[in-house]
Amino acid sequence: MVGGTVDANNSQYHAFLWDHGTMSDLGTLRGYNLSQAQAINDAGQVVGFSGDPSMGGLGHAFLWDNGTMSDLGTLPGYNYSIALGINDAGQVAGYSFTAPTQSGPMTSRAFLWDNGNMSDLGTLPQANDSEAFGLNDFGAVVGDSGNDS
Secondary structure, three states: OEEEEEEOOOOEEEEEEEEOOEEEEEEOOOOOOEEEEEEEOOOOOEEEEEEOHHHOOOEEEEEEEOOEEEEEEOOOOOOEEEEEEEOOOOOEEEEEEEOOEOOEOOEEEEEEEEOOEEEEOOOOOOOOEEEEEEEOOOOOEEEEEEOOO
C-alpha cells in the first residue's frame, strides 16, 4: 500500500510505503519538501510526484525503487510532471504540464516513461491536451485528451 502522510506541525506531506505492518517514509526529490505516492507495482516500485507547497505543490514525477527516489523529469517544453501508474515491467504513465497563468489555462501532455526515456503520447485529433492515468503489463496506456477552455 502507498499513500501520503502529513506532519501537523508544518503541513508537509510525504509519500509512504506500508509493508508488513510498517509505514516507511519515501522522502522527497532534492529541492522539494513534499511528495505523494500514486501507484505501486508487484516489485514494490512506487511512482508519484514530489513538489513544493509554496508553488501549489507543483513539481516532478518520481520513481522510487529499493530506497532511491529518482526524478523522471518532464517532456520538452513543460515545467512539471506527475506519474500516476506503473506496471510490472517498470514502465510509468503520467503527464507533463505547465501551470495555468493569467494569459492561459494549464496545458498537459501524456507520457510513457520506459527505461529512462520519456515519450510524448500526443493528443487525439483536434485536441490540445492529454493525460495518462494508468497502464497495463503490456504497456497499453489509458487516459484522456481534450481542450482546456
